[in-house]
Amino acid sequence: MILEDKEFGEIIVRKNALSSGIKFSVSPSGRLQMSVPKYAGNFLIKRFLNSNRELIRKKLPLKDPKTQRARDTKKKILMKKAKEYLPYRLEYYAKLYGYKYEKCRLSHAGTRWGSCSSTKTISLNIGLMNVPEKLRDYVILHELAHLNHMDHSTEFWAEVQKHDPNYKDHRRRLKHFDPGV
Ligand SMILES: [Zn+2]
Numbered sequence: 001m002i003l004e005d006k007e008f009g010e011i012i013v014r015k016n017a018l019s020s021g022i023k024f025s026v027s028p029s030g031r032l033q034m035s036v037p038k039y040a041g042n043f044l045i046k047r048f049l050n051s052n053r054e055l056i057r058k059k060l061p062l063k064d065p066k067t068q069r070a071r072d073t074k075k076k077i078l079m080k081k082a083k084e085y086l087p088y089r090l091e092y093y094a095k096l097y098g099y100k101y102e103k104c105r106l107s108h109a110g111t112r113w114g115s116c117s118s119t120k121t122i123s124l125n126i127g128l129m130n131v132p133e134k135l136r137d138y139v140i141l142h143e144l145a146h147l148n149h150m151d152h153s154t155e156f157w158a159e160v161q162k163h164d165p166n167y168k169d170h171r172r173r174l175k176h177f178d179p180g181v
Contacts, residue, residue: 003045007053008032009065013045022048024056028110028180029071030063032056075108075126082106082126090122090140097163099144110180113139116146127179135177138170 003011012033022045023035036045049056056062063071087104094101102120108127115123122143128136141163149156160167 003034003042003049005032005049008056008062009068011049015040024052024060026060026062028108029068029075030061031068032060032062078126078129079106079108081129082124086124086126086128086140089137090124090144093137093140093144093163097144099147101144101147108180113174113179114143116143116150118150120147122147125179127177131174131177134166135170135174138164138167138174141167 001013001015003013005011008031010031012027012031014033014035015038016035017038019035019037021037022040025033025035027033034045034049036048083106086106090101090104093099100120101116101122103122105121105123107115107123107125109123109125113125113128117123124139124143128139138160142160145156145159145163148159157167164170
């Protein structure tokens, strides 16, 4: 649920059956997030919010509503670019090296560039569109190698190296970029 607030902009309210109190946090877009018990109604939520404004202002690194919206737009553009590129790049390398995956998912997880599940779904972070092509390809080849090795064993790295001989350098350079978009 989204709550409009004059000061904080859009507030993301999540009802959580397990939570007993109200908790504040910051969403990746810099919005205020509230985790509230399932029974909490709007009146209670607003009252709690109002009595904690001072604390929120002081403690939470919220972005102003304008910046929040600018980030939404940036993300939308990035998602569009990613949709037109990443699934095809993944398919290209899979075909080239004989890998079979189930599905390609686009994510904006914020903490990781990609992942490969045991059900052979490969997730790629849309933030990859902001990194140089060689590093982007390294991530794709890394996730494809996970289809054969679900760990980071010596065998896994040997397979990555087979398709990306400079993977060590690419891996190191990737650390200078932030997957959070
Ligand atoms: Zn990995």
